[in-house]
Amino acid sequence: WPRLAPDEDSFRINLEVVGPAGGAKPQVLNPRLQGIDAAARPFQVTADFGARSDSVNGGEVYDLTHPKADIVLADGSWVALTANDGRFEAKTNTLHLAGDVNLFHDQGYEFVTTVAQVDLITSTASGDAPIIGQGPFGILDAEGFRIFDSGERVLFLGHARLTVLDGATSDQ
Template sequence: MTATGPQISDRQEPSAAAARRRMSVQQAPSHRRPPTEIEQARRRMLLRSAKWLLPVAALLLLGSIAAWPELDRSLNAGRVAYREASAVRLDSGSMLGPRYRGLDAHGRPYMITADTARQVDPERVNLSRPIADMLSQGGTWLAIRSRSGVYMQHSQLLDLSGHVMFYRDDGTIMTGPTAGVDVRRGIVVSDDWVHAEGPFGVLDAQGYLMSQHDGIVQFRGPGRMILNDDHTARPQPAAATTDPGHS
């Protein structure tokens, strides 16, 4: 009979090797090197730069957020202007689809469009089928159109002729052969006959003057008027006019 020593099974060998590796790692001396003076100076410089850069970046971000609406409006206006410019075509010296935009003397916007425009001189522009869109003092929208017209750009005067039709968003419609529009002052005037229909009734006169800023309309007689709320009234040509020049 022979004596045998203790034997290590296959299951114990891996665990013993892992324990030896852990002990060697724990007993291994640390080789971490302290930072040099140059590295410390570089770190201090980075910290000082971060103290300045971070607030500046925050201010830039807040400023961009505050300025974004104005930038967006400018970009949209540029895109609209580009689309309008791309829609305008030149044909034998005439401009097709012109648009004239501006503000009147009271800061209200207006726009004049036409099928075609021909620049006669630096001041005068001949228009075909012009339409003038304006706003009154109370915000009422109104438009006046005709077959032809002449627009004086610097003085902002528009002369219309050929089936002039005036429309206001309260349902008032006036028609006549001619009309003059002072776009800057918001005044429409005509010395020819006019036929008006609207919520008030029906009116015929020999001319009119309309001031959008003052909110008044004056008709020149002789004329006649039928009121919608006066069922017993009959057309009265000159009796309804107390002033021979206005009614």
């Protein structure tokens, strides 16, 4: 576990610097960010490559290639996120994901969209691009989403459509 005692500013980045290719910014091979959220639950973000980018509001920013995030939720379940590209803003502990964003919940839910923003400290997420999903409940598509209360509440935006599968129960 990353830390035993909660620390609001707690995160750690492991770096292995790879030299620049063709005059590009230096890249980091397999960057890893580990931390804890506001409720002392661990999270981890990894990527194939990372590069320091221009700062945003005075904070460090890292561009990520093929980021992957693992987040533990309030009920002890976990969520895995993957995307083609990402950007981590250290000052706000925010992960911006783009391109084939996939969210998988360990209870069998999977959602796919093109953009998402994840606040790693509050365990909230949002996206304003179309989203499709499936799970034990059925199939869903909407024009965006908001995840609140560490995954306890999910709001689907715009014209949303849910097809409930035969045999789905209300606790799914």
